Amino acid sequence: MGRRSVHSPEELRQLILDASQTIVERNGITGLSAREIARMIGYSPGTLYNIFENLDDVLLTLQVQLMGRTLEHMKRVPLGPDNDKNIEALAYGYVDFALVNRRMWNLFLAHSLPPGTSVPVLLHDYTNSLMDIVRGALEPIAPHEPRESLDAMARAFWAGLNGITAIAATEKGVYLTPATAQSYAKELTTLFLKGLRSEAAHR
Template structure:
């Protein structure tokens, strides 16, 4: 990289984000350090803390961009056809996205904020945006259930799918089952939909 004088603050910020993302994609969170990031961008480690307060803030930005990308992918998923089919497509899109860059996806599970520091509200809002497509797909299947029930169902299904995708990207499914992560997610959705049909039969 060039000397620091040729980079504006915004350019330097992007260089740091890109370098950090590359490190996580290549070696995971355990291989990340301020020294390694600085080495890749050609600056001293102290320069990082002139741009970001700490590594946690930097990682939150990377996670937020990943969530935004996933939200865009879900929003562009084909919404035609019966609600059950739409739901299956959404879950399939979600699973496929997580498999594209597994180490980067694992960052969402492995990164923990320091004790006493909460995840910012803006980050929570991004997580909520991922649930909206699921809620919209589930609503017709719940036959006028109250909004609280719709949110509960969306979160239950999302948490279940997220857990399976995380086991898959962390290569921990082999110790549990010989079945692929995708087949498990497909079984989960089919079972969930069958349960909804019994609890909320169409009129």
Template sequence: MARRNQHSREELQTLAIQAVRDLVSENGLEKLSVRKVAERIGYTAGMLYHVFANLDDLILQANADTLEQLLSAMTEREDVSPRQRLDRMARVYVSMARDQTALWKMVFLHQMQNQAQVPEWYLQKTAALFSQVEACMASLAERQTAEQIHLAARTLWGSVHGIAVLAADDKLVVAGDVDEQAMLDSLLQHYLNSWAGEK
């Protein structure tokens, strides 16, 4: 690792975010602290507070990386039908829950300290995911209102998320040991047929 004075602010930010991701992957979110992040990269906690506002800021920045990776993988192919895009998005989502469980969970389990508001820049990151789902839903039923599309996208993705949670925690046995992909296929087929007015 380079000497401390050789790291720019941006480089230090990158090192710290990767340290958060590594520490959470190794030990879980509950054991994360600014001090442990600083120790991992050879800095003092005080130095990190010159780059990040607090632990919440560090976690949100790391979560933003996870969301960007998820969005990139979910939208890798856009030359397919809306149904195929939704199918790919759902499979990628569940796969990340399986393969990067700790980081995936950090996006949903982290709560801001002292009831602080989630910053607008981060809300825009999460909105970008839903906008992809909404675009596909709109293409399948063009007569639906914006409010109906908004609701349907979140209803569908809430169901996908439920399957992902069961997969991540290896709790699919409580659903009768059904394959997660079969569950996704059934969910997407029946919900989207209903949404598109098909039988």
């Protein structure tokens, strides 16, 4: 049974998000329901719909928060004078963050946008900021490449890393597992940098 509200709308919003994250981390996306969220926070299920449009809205908000945390994590990856090592460090940091948060990471795979729903602007912003970090690390390796080309390279490289994290995070891979994901990321990085330098040498 619900209780009389003793929290502000913003406090309730965060309570709902915290409870939702806990549920997803424990039981995956299939365990999430308005009733279970309400049970955890001590309010009626209808309270959720006073704050969020629906469960999809909750899940999208969790994904935005997760990408924001990813960006902050990547900003803290230490970079040095060795350009190749910088790319390796960024790749390692990204895969490490995904695997530490693998249950939440699966949200990007398990949750599909309902028809007519747009990707939140903030999610685009976080993703673009992440690509800025990667592009900045690639620029010293390919200094003569135009920005558009560097952007495409950064996104292609990150798409490969996302493929690795997607398979590893589900824990359903045969060879690509949480235990082997970093070795695959390192191999991808090595091949990517080799191809990048080879292309630059032939210009």
